[in-house]
Every structure is written in structure tokens, then in C-alpha cells.
Amino acid sequence: MTTATPAATGARSATSGLAEDYLELDALLSADEIALRNRVRAFVGSEIAPHIAEWYESAAFPREITAKLGNLGVLGMHLRGHGCAGRSAVEYGLACMELEAGDSGLRTFVSVQGSLAMSAIHKFGSEEQKERWLPGMAAGELIGCFGLTEPTAGSDPSSMRTTARRDGSDWVMSGKKRWIGLASIADVAVIWAQTEDGVRGFLVSTEAPGFTATPIEPKLSMRASIQCDIELNDVRLPAEAVLPGVTGLKGPFSCLNEARYGIIWGAMGAARDSYEAALTYAGNRTQFGQPIAGFQTTQHKLVDMVLEIQKGTLVALRIGRMKDAGTLKPSQISFGKLNNVREAIAIAREARTILGGNGITLEHSPLRHANNLESVMTYEGTSEIHSLIMGQAITGLPAFR
Template sequence: MGDPLDPTRSDNPRDMLAISTLIGQEEREIQQTVRRFVTDRVLPDIADWFDQGVFPRELAKEMGSLGLLGMHLDGYGCAGTNATSYGLACLELEAGDSGFRSFVSVQGSLAMFPIRAFGSEEQKQEWLPRMAAGEAIGCFGLTEPDSGSDPGSMRTNARRDGGDWVLNGTKMWITNGGIADVAVVWARTDGGVRGFVVPTDTPGFSANNLHKKMSLRASVTSELVLDNVRLPESAVLPGVSGLRGPLSCLNEARFGILFGVVGAARACYEAALDYSITRQQFGKPIAGFQLVQRKLVEMMVSVNRSALVAMHLGRLKDAGQLTPAQVSFGKLDNVRQAIDVAREARNSLGANGITLEYPVIRHMTNLESVYTYEGTNEIHTLALGRAITGEDAYR
């Protein structure tokens, strides 16, 4: 039968449906560039970073030099790629670790995107070029200790005081919070929810990193505290009011997630495949046993199916036709498929599956966070339920 890992085989075990044929030349070059970065700069040290609970901030500038930060935005130093290229970059980053994809998603889709879409020209000029270069890091302050799936119940508020705004409140589970130079903070005002561009060195602003996490350990997660943070009128995002602003940002980030988790699933499947071919039991590779082959096939099918969903949604986004419900479809199903793959791969590696010598347990625990953030599985289920029935079951 020949070498099962030979990429020239007609049935390539790493790309059974030949999904690579759906990718254009420029998109392929971007994907390969990111894959090399992950191979050279992330994979050699990611087990230690995960074990130690640190994110290597020094790599932000390298990601900036590759054009990965805000890559799907136009102007102000951003690469201006199409959405599918951004998605493929997220896929390769998450094949390394969800923490790196989260960093890029938050920087580009949650911090840079609202400034680009809703900010003043002054705000764009001040922040976007530095953020695109990785010289300034951003975070997104929406979730609160008692306000997750229901952002409309947020308690953080901003009140007028002369020509200034004064912000008070607490945000929780904020990726990049402890290393950020700027925070896009959403707060309740007398005129509805507004976004504020908050330099993190503003008096009254503080970030407390969360520790003892068992998931997304190679990522900074923080609590943001705003204690009478005084900001000028120029700090307000002038182009949006109401929850439409933050929800549109979340939709951008979810798009990156539905691609990214395909990378995590692929990494787990390929680890299990490689292991099964080399691991000998009862005188032959365990890949030769029926139960192992069934596991590998189920993983392979899930990875390829999720990749097809991601590519299709990427093409819809590039055509300007992607709807929020379709994003929910991708986020809902691709994440749960990735979790299933990771758990099956962990099982396939036996005791070796729980060590950081292999990537599987790291991806498996990371995906538990991805399952919850940017809209829980339940919220996306209800979003799809509303889309197909016309009935709102949130309340």
C-alpha cells in the first residue's frame, strides 16, 4: 500500500477531500508563511509556555512584521487581505496553540476592527499603525463578572462630567488585558451603550491577570478595573452606539474561531495518526487494529468536514454575503467537532495523551475555553433556532 503519509498519494490522509485545491495562490502563500512561523517560532517552546502559563509578548512584533495583526483590515499599516486568507492564518495559528490565535483574533477583530470601523480619524491614526506592527497591543472590554451571554445587562457605566467622560466598572475574562496598551471598553451611558478607546496608562485603569487556569495557559487573561477613569470626548468611538457595536466585533472574531479550531483539530488528528503508525503493540502498529482505524477515520472526517464549512463561509464573507447566523453555524459545529477530535485523539495516544510531549491534551483543554467564549454553545444554538423559526428563545 506504500507510505500512508506520502503527500503524493491520491488519497492524502492529511487532506482527504483535497481542500487545498480550493485555496488560491496568494491565500496558499499566506497559509504557508504562517505555518512556517508556527513551526519555527511557536511549536519548539509552546509546551513550556503552556506549562509556565505565559504568553511570549516579544513575538507580537514578529507577527506584526508578517502582516498578521489586523490583516483583514484596509489601510493604516494593515495588510488588507481577503477574509479567507485571514481565516487560513487563524487555522495555522491555532494548529500551534489557541493562545496565539486568540491573541491575533483579539488584536485584529476585537481591538483594531472597532477602531477601524467606528473610530475617528484621529483614533485610527494614533493606534492602528502601531497595533498592526505589534508595537501596541489591544484588548476588548465587554464581558463582566455578572454579564456574559447577556451583554445588555452590563454594569460598567460612563457619565458626563463637563467635557469629559468618567468610567466605572469591572470587565472579566479579557484576553491580552494585562499586556495591553489600549483597551476598547464598552459602557452604559444615558444615551445607550458606547465604546471608548482607553489607553491603559490612564489613571484609575488597572488589569489583574487571572492565574490557576487549566485552559488557554499560553494566553494572558485578565480582569479590568475602571475606577473613575477620566477620558476626553475624543476617546468615544463616534461611529456607533448600542450593542450593535460590540456584537459586530464579536462576529468578526467568531469568524476567525471557526477557521482556527480546524487547525487545532487537524493537529490532534495528525498526532494520533502519526502515533498509531509508529506505536507497536501485539507485534504490529496499532494502526492495524479495527478500533483504532475507526477512531482515525472519525477524526479525519470531522476535520475535513469542518474545513469545508470554514472555506465555504470564508467565500461567503469575501462575497459580502455572510450572515451572523451562518457564523453561528460555523462556530457552533466546528468547535464541537474539534473537541470531539481532541478527545478521541487523547484516547488514541493512551497514557502519552496526557503529557505535553504531544499537543493533544493542550489542544483539548484549550478548546474547552473556545467552546464557551465568543458566544457559548447554547447561545449559538438559540441564535440558529431564531434564524430557522423566527422565534426568540433567549427569554
């Protein structure tokens, strides 16, 4: 991000508070929530922001950051026990916002690890499974992935073709999964498969014979993240590999709702960073004898961004408070995911226009955020699916078939 000139900084000094938090939403947060947010923000500033352009350009996930995120306490931070931090839903959301201000790919790692893989083990695993995996995953020493989506089963996971059949006391699993985050670096994969009893979850060692994870390349989005194809060719699993606590799609769906919740906050982080980049640039960039921040068109764009970021943050906070109170409905999560990602991608694109041609370089963040948000808009339920979830909640009539 371009450093503000003294003149530009002076011009903004009287309104800098409104520029950062127009409605003073920090007043709605506790001191502990603000402290945690600021700690994650500082981590992003020192450990992610200086390197993200290089990671994105080279399509490299920084494997060394996993232990640092573990030390930060954000891996499975909303879970309690077995080495997990046990923080509130709002605190987890604030962490997601700051992480995605750095990059959607890095927030996605935290989401896949904590909201998907760790949540599945925490919700449905045996005590032995929890103790075997969760402490190491919380520390970032062990990596997990979550295998639900398939090449022919994306929005309709009930049509999955991966199967697990009994063979004596063992299970034998075969099938394919696609767009599975972290699979090529994971130690354990939570794989959902059709069984004679319905859909079940299994903990699969990624070193098991017959398990293959192949990164999907090249990508135009989420380049500082890892997504893979998985092939399962007669993978033999012991009886204790099955997650005993759930049968049916309600298992993976409950984990997806955890991930969708984090996205509600994270998308606003990407939006905020795009806005801040545009605001700083507009204060420094001089055309026709004055900073372009003084032009009506530029101010109109910046105002629209502030409106949607502040509203989206209020949506996230309200949903977070309901989640902490135990009153949150899945259809309300869809409201937040649909609205906030939709607005975030519009903000990132508009921010790029303020940067002009310079905005297509990796010196500036908005177009990187916009590209990443194309993926965020699609995974954990497309915008169309969340519209249908809301439509059913409003009308009482399902429109999925």
C-alpha cells in the same frame, strides 16, 4: 511529536496525500491563498511549535512574539489602510487555522488584537483614532484589548453595569470587566459602557489613573494566553476617547462576529494538529506485533477525525467565501462556530485516546488542544447561545428570554 520510523513512513507513503487532505481541498484555494497559508504554517513550525509546551506549562504568554506576528502581517490583516494588510476573509481564516494548530492561545492573541480591538477602532473610530493606534497595532508594537464581558454580564451583555457619565467635556467611567484578553499588557483598552445615550465604546489608556488589570490565575485552559479582570474606578477620559461611529450593542456585536469567524477556521487547525499527532503516533506505536494504526478500532477513530476535519474545513471555506462576497449573515457565523468547535474538541479528545497514557503529557498536543478548546467553546458566544441564534433563524422565534 514523535518522529515517524522508516517502516511507519513507508507504510503511509502510498496514502499520505489522502491522510493530509482527503478531498483535495487545496484545489479550492488560489495560489496566493496557499502561499499565505504555507507562510503562516512555516512560522508556526519555527516560532511556536518548539516552545509551546514550555509556554503552556509555565503559563507564560511570549510577549516577544507580538512583533514577529506583526512582521508576518497577521495583525488586523483583514482590515484595509492605516498599516493593515487588507487581505481577504479566506486568507485571514487560513492564517487562523495555522496559528491555532500551534495553540489556541496564540490565535486568540491575533483575534483579540485584530478582530476585536483593531476592528472596533477601524469600524467606529475617528480618523485621528485610527491613525493614532492602528499602524502600531498592526506592527505588534502596540497592544489592544476589548472590554465587554463583566462578572455578571457574560452571555447577556445588555445587562452590563459599567457606566460612563459626562462631566463637563470629559467622561468618567466606572465598572468591572472580566475575562479580558491581553489587558495586563495592553496599551489601549476598548471599553464598552452604558451611557445616557446607550452603550458606547471608549478608547481607554491602560495607564489612566483608576484603570487596573489583573491576570486571572491559575487556569486549566489557555495557559499560554492572558485573560484579566479589569477595574475602572472613576477613570477620567477626554471627549475624544469615545468611538464616534456607533451607539448600541450592534457595535461590540459586529466585532464579536469578526472574532467568531476566525474561530471557525482556528478550531479546525487545533483539530488537524490533534489528528496528525495521533496518526503519527499510531504509525510508530507497536503493540501485539504491529503498529496500532493497523488495528480496526484505531482506523475507525482516525477515519471519524478525517471526516469531521474535512467537513469543518469546507464549512469554514464556504463561510469565508460568503464573507468576502458580502453575503454572510451572523446566524451563519453561529453555524460555523457551533459546529467546528464542537467537532474540534471531540477530535482532540479522541486523538488523546490513541496516544494512551502518553497522551496526558505535554510531549503531545491533543490534550493541550482539548483543554484550550474548552475556553474556545465558551468565549465569543457559548455553544448554547449559538444554538439559540440558529434556532431563532430557523423558527423566527427568539428563545433568549
